[in-house]
Amino acid sequence: MRINIHDNLRIAEFYSNVKNIDKCFSPLKLLDSIYHKVEPIIGWIPYVHFTNVEQIAKGGFGIIYQAEWDERVVLKRFENSQSISKYFLNELKSNHTCYKIKHHIIKTYGITQDPDSGDYIIVMQYAEEGDLHNYLQKNFTNITWNKQKLSILWQISEGLETIHNVEFVHRDLHSGNILFNPLDDKRYHWKIGDLGLSQPANITSSNNEIYGVIPYIAPEIFKGSEFSKESDVYCIGMIMWELTTGCKPFANVKHDHILIYKILDGLRPEITEDTPECYADLMKSCWNPDPKKRPSIKKICTTLVVGFLKIKIKNNMIKPK
Numbered sequence: 001m002r003i004n005i006h007d008n009l010r011i012a013e014f015y016s017n018v019k020n021i022d023k024c025f026s027p028l029k030l031l032d033s034i035y036h037k038v039e040p041i042i043g044w045i046p047y048v049h050f051t052n053v054e055q056i057a058k059g060g061f062g063i064i065y066q067a068e069w070d071e072r073v074v075l076k077r078f079e080n081s082q083s084i085s086k087y088f089l090n091e092l093k094s095n096h097t098c099y100k101i102k103h104h105i106i107k108t109y110g111i112t113q114d115p116d117s118g119d120y121i122i123v124m125q126y127a128e129e130g131d132l133h134n135y136l137q138k139n140f141t142n143i144t145w146n147k148q149k150l151s152i153l154w155q156i157s158e159g160l161e162t163i164h165n166v167e168f169v170h171r172d173l174h175s176g177n178i179l180f181n182p183l184d185d186k187r188y189h190w191k192i193g194d195l196g197l198s199q200p201a202n203i204t205s206s207n208n209e210i211y212g213v214i215p216y217i218a219p220e221i222f223k224g225s226e227f228s229k230e231s232d233v234y235c236i237g238m239i240m241w242e243l244t245t246g247c248k249p250f251a252n253v254k255h256d257h258i259l260i261y262k263i264l265d266g267l268r269p270e271i272t273e274d275t276p277e278c279y280a281d282l283m284k285s286c287w288n289p290d291p292k293k294r295p296s297i298k299k300i301c302t303t304l305v306v307g308f309l310k311i312k313i314k315n316n317m318i319k320p321k
Contacts, residue, residue, distance in 0.1 A: 237286025
């Protein structure tokens with residue numbers, strides 16, 4: 001199948017008042033119009049092929065299910081798909097574009113449609129061991145800097161570099177969207193999921209509701225700026241801190257306007273004494289209130305490799321030449 005989703009996104013944007021996605025796209029026409037290259041990566045999967053469908057979460061525009069197919073998969077159903085065709089197409093585009101490079105991005109298998117509601121569904125890889133936060137809760141005392149922590153962070157950063165290299169931003173990066181799948185190649189356990197590109201470009205809806213997890217949202221977003229690569233880097237800084245403590249940032253305070261004001265005033269989590277200096281410096285640079293002064297994700301990946309080597313040398317795991 002051949003798909004050129006860029007054209008359809010422009011059409012969906014123009015026809016934002018379209019009430020029924022079926023008036024613009026049938027399943028096969030949708031697929032024929034999204035890919036303009038020859039790789040048949042995403043296909044149409046009849047809904048009857050799924051068994052043991054069970055709801056596991058709800059948020060944003062969709063409801064998340066797990067189900068059995070050729071393997072266990074995740075189904076992301078877009079509620080009232082007929083009125084949000086732009087967001088459905090946008091997420092489909094983001095999953096396809098970013099997964100072409102494959103490493104550290106959750107795989108998308110195809111799309112389907114709920115026969116009862118008519119809602120469209122994206123079928124994605126299931127992460128057997130859950131998310132990063134749950135992993136840290138179970139294993140924090142057993143993981144170390146020189147083996148697991150820097151490796152985890154490097155994999156997450158490489159996944160975000162993949163997203164940024166194709167000119168996307170995640171917009172909602174936090175430990176709940178970093179997924180662990182030990183069934184994959186051992187080098188690529190950690191993957192970024194829920195690319196967040198189905199969310200509006202700004203963080204507020206018509207009723208001023210904020211999208212995202214407050215401690216991970218960059219301060220400029222609260223001032224009305226759009227999400228950017230730099231705001232994703234701020235999220236990486238918070239994920240770094242979570243790796244140092246095993247806790248979510250600002251977990252013990254209410255996530256409300258008071259916390260937002262404090263973040264705007266410069267509040268950041270306290271860095272623990274056992275954090276390697278190079279890692280602490282990198283974390284603080286990711287938290288810089290000026291987005292232009294934050295490092296690029298490419299620089300973060302390079303710094304992590306250098307830091308990993310320094311820690312190995314310091315611990316006499318390798319000897320410098």
